[in-house]
Amino acid sequence: MSDATTFAWLHDAVTWLLTPALAALILACAIATIEAGIAVGERFGGLARLQGGGDVGALQKVARHRLERADLLARIPPMLGLMATIIPLGPGLAALGKGDPAQLASAVTVAFDATVLGLVAGIGGLVIGKLRRRWYEEALEAMEDGL
Numbered sequence: 001m002s003d004a005t006t007f008a009w010l011h012d013a014v015t016w017l018l019t020p021a022l023a024a025l026i027l028a029c030a031i032a033t034i035e036a037g038i039a040v041g042e043r044f045g046g047l048a049r050l051q052g053g054g055d056v057g058a059l060q061k062v063a064r065h066r067l068e069r070a071d072l073l074a075r076i077p078p079m080l081g082l083m084a085t086i087i088p089l090g091p092g093l094a095a096l097g098k099g100d101p102a103q104l105a106s107a108v109t110v111a112f113d114a115t116v117l118g119l120v121a122g123i124g125g126l127v128i129g130k131l132r133r134r135w136y137e138e139a140l141e142a143m144e145d146g147l
Helices: 003-016 018-053 056-097 101-146
Strands: none
Touching: 003 018, 003 056, 018 056, 018 101, 056 101
């Protein structure tokens, strides 16, 4: 197998990843929006109901599950955004070398859009996670003080 054939196969395989990465980024933004809605519900009622139940174990279980989701949301979309940023730049730069700046412009646009989507979802996950962590700590402290 020649080097050119190996690199062509590798390029095709990596290029194939762009569509799933972009789809995952759009899904991550939707999940971030849903998580923000759930967090608002937690803050204005859901957390008080859990706290009022008096079961520390149940509150810890819910907290662990929701914090893990927020942490994943804060970490994975920025990585996908970086991946979807780099993938189209290879063909764009190759097109520039062939004298087609329009294809480079298109690739750069996709790259920057992917970066923004990854950062938006990641920022959402980070903010939600930080707020939830504080809310759950306060609720657990209040439950322990009441015991």
